[in-house]
Amino acid sequence: MHFTTQASELLLLVTAGGAAGAVNAVAGGGSLISFPALLATGMAPVTANVTNTAATVPGYFGGCLGYRDELRGQRRTALVMTVASVVGAVAGSALLLVTPASLFRSLSPWLVLAAALLLAVQPALVRRLGPAGRESAGPGRAAIAAQLVVGVYGGYFAAGLGILMLAALGLFRAEDTHRLNALKAVLSLAVGAVSTAWFAAFADIAWPAALILSVSSLVGGVAGARCARRLNPDVLRLLVVAFGITISVTLLLRAN
Secondary structure, three states, X not given: OOOOOOHHHXXXXXXXXXXXXXXXXXXXXXXXHHHHHXXXXXXXXXXXXXXXXXHHHHHHHHHHHHOOHHHOOOHHHHHHHHHHHHHHHHHHHHHXXXXXXXXXXXXXXXXXXXXXXXXHXXXXXXXXXXXXXXXXXXXXXXXXXXXXXXXXXXXXXXXXXXXXXXXXXXXXXOOOHHHHHHHHHHHHHHHHHHHHHHHHHHOOOOHHHXXXXXXXXXXXXXXXXXXXXXXXXXXXXXXXXXXXXXXXXXXXXXXX
């Protein structure tokens, strides 16, 4: 696969990357914008998926830097959960590459739809999580097992990873949202970095497209973070959900 950046494709990816970065800063779910944008350039679904994974890594790294203070006191938890994340990411990345591309092509509309619906119910999940009965010390077996599953998902399909991970962490960790987001940033970076390394060795990443998305999403993330207090996250979340559902329906119609 050789990716050529024509003017229209460049504009599309810059716009999608900036929008995805801003959405991630305010509501989460930015990959529901960047992944379809890569598909719109004519990339095969698997290539678009691995390229999208590579493009997310700088954003995850930036999140880790932004949450340095909130990571204090979570070193042991982060270390244990990172190991689970890495194992899961390797398994998910390997699964993506050893299964037929036609399987991923048929699953991708449903994965996009699942990520969009998960984003839609995210506020309800956060309200239901509550601090009672959750861990305040190191992670238990259930938390580690859940993170392993999330890692597999992230290695197989990047879109919606942060939403799924935050929901899983909230089920087991008695921490406030900011500290959960800090832990999520570290674990997402682990999944993204390991998956990207695996794909760089064994798959075909469209590096020019990944670079364009990475840079534009970083810029969009900074702008989104600055504007976060002025925007209504619920409205933005609903717009992304509607976009994700539209894309999933479009992909299903193409498959048929």
